[in-house]
Amino acid sequence: MKRAVYPGSFDPVTYGHLDVIRRASEMFDVLIVSVLNNKMKNPLFSVEERVRILKEATKNISNVQVDSFSGLLINYAAENNIHVAVRGLRAITDFEYELQIAQTNRKLSGGELDTVFLTTSLEYAYLSSSSVKEIASFGGNISECVPDFVAALMTEKYRKRGGVYEQQD
Ligand code: ADP
Numbered sequence: 576m577k578r579a580v581y582p583g584s585f586d587p588v589t590y591g592h593l594d595v596i597r598r599a600s601e602m603f604d605v606l607i608v609s610v611l612n613n614k615m616k617n618p619l620f621s622v623e624e625r626v627r628i629l630k631e632a633t634k635n636i637s638n639v640q641v642d643s644f645s646g647l648l649i650n651y652a653a654e655n656n657i658h659v660a661v662r663g664l665r666a667i668t669d670f671e672y673e674l675q676i677a678q679t680n681r682k683l684s685g686g687e688l689d690t691v692f693l694t695t696s697l698e699y700a701y702l703s704s705s706s707v708k709e710i711a712s713f714g715g716n717i718s719e720c721v722p723d724f725v726a727a728l729m730t731e732k733y734r735k736r737g738g739v740y741e742q743q744d
Pocket residue numbers: 582583584585586589590591592595661662663664665669694695696699700701702703704
């Protein structure tokens with residue numbers, strides 16, 4: 576069985592992520608989309624909420640599982656017998672950062688964890704969770720960025736926060 580992990584913050588999942596998930600799910604027997612638990616200081620959604628959102632958004636793809644993890648990806652991968660991480664590349668700006676992480680993971684894992692990159696579909700190249708949050712916080716239309724139920728949850732969050740957008744990354 577070829578298993579891969581797609582790690583990320585997913586705060587929240589966008590159509591860009593879902594495009595990567597769908598394409599990666601066709602390449603592996605099992606794709607585990609795993610929410611990283613310790614990076615963001617002030618996320619819009621809790622890890623549990625992000626996991627629930629991802630489960631709902633991927634419920635029609637039978638070989639996708641959703642999980643969360645803390646700490647180093649290489650340890651999580653080793654514990655789950657996973658040797659491939661999937662990451663998405665949008666633009667050259669992603670490249671330097673992603674290359675460094677991929678090489679570090681490969682080195683630290685003694686070659687046990689490799690990274691596979693999927694380039695974004697062009698229609699989603701501009702999408703990031705942070706820009707979607709910024710637009711939503713000002714009441715903008717995000718219907719082309721995230722599934723409708725995610726947009727509704729974001730609107731509700733920002734209503735409770737009084738529309739305040741806080742830079743997370
Ligand atoms: P992280 O904080 O780990 O970067 P994100 O949730 O922002 O987490 O992104 C997870 C992964 O998805 C990263 O590899 C990122 O480059 C990729 N990604 C984000 N948005 C898109 C998009 N619109 N198209 C393709 N890949 C994307």
